[in-house]
């Protein structure tokens with residue numbers, strides 16, 4: 001199924017973790033250029049998050065899968081994306097949603113002593129449209 005295809009990242013880290021999740025959210029892009037998307041409408045977003053690292057914590061985790069889900073799902077599920085403070089100045093496009101998810105995950109990872117890193121976030125907004133977000137190396 002197309003929703004289960006994800007682009008692979010070439011890297012040299014020992015471990016790679018992937019977390020899939022989906023969430024329901026509404027949004028709108030209030031510009032004529034956005035056509036039908038000017039009006040509030042909903043999506044079931046499919047999200048894939050890739051975390052890598054060379055070292056594990058005392059439990060043998062890069063990071064608990066559940067923690068990754070909580071960071072994203074608790075924040076956005078069954079919400080209107082435009083209502084969140086991070087979308088007061090910019091529209092919640094798929095590109096921006098992927099970027100914000102990366103920022104939230106990487107901020108959490110930075111606090112961990114074994115320094116795992118989020119290399120990729122994939123956000124599928126519709127069956128035919130998705131975005132891949134990858135940070136610049138200096139942002140990791």
Ligand SMILES: Nc1nc2c(c(=O)[nH]1)N=C([C@H](O)[C@H](O)COP(=O)(O)OP(=O)(O)OP(=O)(O)O)CN2
Nearest residue numbers: 029034037041043092093094095125126127128129
């Ligand atoms: N670069 C972007 N383009 C569009 C975005 C976006 O976030 N980034 N968003 C939208 C709309 O929100 C819309 O919900 C999704 O658009 P689209 O994939 O065109 O939706 P369809 O289901 O109609 O796609 P079809 O393949 O034509 O069925 C628009 N553009």
Ligand SMILES: [Zn+2]
Nearest residue numbers: 027037041043
């Ligand atoms: Zn949309």
